[in-house]
Amino acid sequence: MIAITEGLFTDGAQPCLIGGRHVESGRIVFPCPGGDARYAPETLPNKGTVWSWTIQRFRPKSPPYTGPEAFEPFAIAYIELTGAVIVEGPLINVAFDAITIGTPVETVLVPHATDAQGRTVMSYAFTPVQEGSTHG
């Protein structure tokens, strides 16, 4: 199992995206710009709310898309990670007609594809926070 790229997220029980904090202004961006001394890596909050969303109903062109050939529509959203930054990512485990702006979500890691060596490539997504979630 490998990450889709290094330095994009932490793993563990509550995975988090890794953004970049502009050292002078404090502005946070995602992902953390590589090789740019103006930004320091910053672990972003695990939780946030849906800021906007859509359903991707046609298969994106390959390249650059490396998802499955057998395409199933998926939800894409911008998530406001509380107090940090608004980030873009897939939204999973949700009925398309149940998505609304403001829905509480958390960051999860998901298998994206299998690479040429047969390894599972992991990426990130967001999922609605389950009521009574033990993650608090």
Next chain:
Amino acid sequence: MADVYVVGVGIHPFGRTDGLSGLQQGAYAVRQALSDAGLDWNDVQFGFGGSDSSGNADSIVNELGLTGLPVINVKNGCATGGSAMIGAWQGIASGQYDVGVALGFDKHPRGAFNAMPAEYNLPDWYGEVGMMVTTQFFAMKLQRYMAAYGITSTTLGRVAEKAFDNAVHAEHAWRRAPVDLDTILNSQMINDPLTKYMFCSPGEGGVALILASEKKARELGRTNVRVKAAAVRTRPPGSFEVFAPSVDIERGGAPTLLASKAAFEMAGLGPKDIDVAQLQDTESGAEIMHMAENGFCADGEQEEWLAEGWSRIGGKLPVNTDGGCLACGEPIGASGLRQVYENVIQLRGLGGGRQVPGDPKTAYTHVYGAPGISGVTILQR
């Protein structure tokens, strides 16, 4: 800065033209513009032009003649045509030249654009997971706007319905048959809340404008359309743009707000002075949002505008009188100049079945595109 006039316009019909390259469609437009102005290619002292995916404009000399004139290539995404016009305008306004051409053309394959992350300084994974898709951005900007200002799907449908109705009367348009509101609303969903008929398609076409000094325009008897303003702006902090893995929580401005303000200041005019407008309508919602971003209405008022037909031909501000991108398609390099072409036709009173009544005097164009760039022009009769 000296006054500059549009003395000739030409267009190769938009859509699909097998057997003609993008550049050849551009050359067709230049020949038509020269003929319209009563000039020869030998009379053109310089040019600015470009395409997004059909090569360099300076190759036009192979088609039109090796006169030795300088041609500056422009590659500015969706603002390619607008930037070419600014170049030509400045060349004449500065007093350096009397006659120049602004040229835009393109020829895109079918389907959505497949941009590559590296072209936009983005990491590969962003494209690998399926987010390098322009239509997602338009859908998500719109989804939030609709929730904030109470815009309904019916209003989105009405924008597309108007576009196809107008295009019936525009010879250069691609999709020239009316489509009824129910068909638009019930067609295949592409990126919610936008259906197939609410999106423009990448296409083909070419547009050329001949610009001239006042002296030359008088010689040609063509002092009827003057360039009052032309401005291009990139994005300010806190804006929300195509291909953005992250967005600031603290919201900021938008390139359209900057370009619009700059153009109105340059012209010494305001939104109330505009008689006809061509606004970027990559999809129905873009026209809705750009009506407000360019200052023509307040956020949320578009519901009433579309229900009452105020942006139709004959309404208080006709918008996208030739059907816009929705009906003409979007050959990126040519699209912004198509808007200017349409305004020249309207100001000359030659719009036929789509002519704005009441003798329009002042006309506005607006383009928007990746990665957060906007161009505005104002012409006056």
